[in-house]
Amino acid sequence: MDSIQIKDKKFTVSIKEEDILKEVSRVANEINRDLAGKNPLFLSVLNGSFMFTADLMKRITIPCEISFVKLASYQGVASTGAVKEVIGINEDLSDRTVVIVEDIVDTGLTMQRLLETLGTRGPKEIHIATLLVKPEKLKVNLNIEYAAMSIPNDFIVGYGLDYDGFGRNYKDIYTVVNE
Ligand code: IMP
DSSP states (O other): OOEEEETTEEEEEEEOHHHHHHHHHHHHHHHHHHSTTSOOEEEEEETTTHHHHHHHHTTOOSSOEEEEEEEEEEEOSSTTOEEEEEEOOOSOOTTOEEEEEEEEESSSHHHHHHHHHHHTTOOSEEEEEEEEEOGGGOOSOOOOOEEEEEOOSOOEEBTTBOBTTBOTTOSSEEEEOOO
């Protein structure tokens, strides 16, 4: 399928599954090499990272644990508007090597929020693994050690990412067509 329609928007295929998987394998190899002996705890951020997490974890060969967190939006009391709360951290993070597994780092504000929240629970170290990064949009300084792919500043769907809840199921990544 070269193009798809989701609600009011048209998308064309931009990164095929086999190219995604090559980069996911590369990232997995780097993590296997760097975090050997550290029994990392992977924290996958739902919903968007479910496909990336599955393909990444199938390629992780070192002893590790996997768990899932979610970000819930709530209205902050400050004028900053919507603030996101991290929910579902059931593990003891103290002294652990944690790897956050995200779908995409856009402005980086979500990742910053995750780092702040997880940082209060005493982990030994926190690493970032993301399927995608949009470097042009980054607003905060993040040490993204494991990024499978960098993409331009266009809206994308597929391979876990959605437009208004739809499109997560496609195995390839699609970019919006601006008409
Ligand atoms: P950030 O806080 O601006 O870095 O935004 C991160 C979140 O925005 C991601 O976890 C996604 O859920 C969502 N997001 C950012 N860009 C896209 C996109 O191109 N397609 C779908 N979701 C996106």
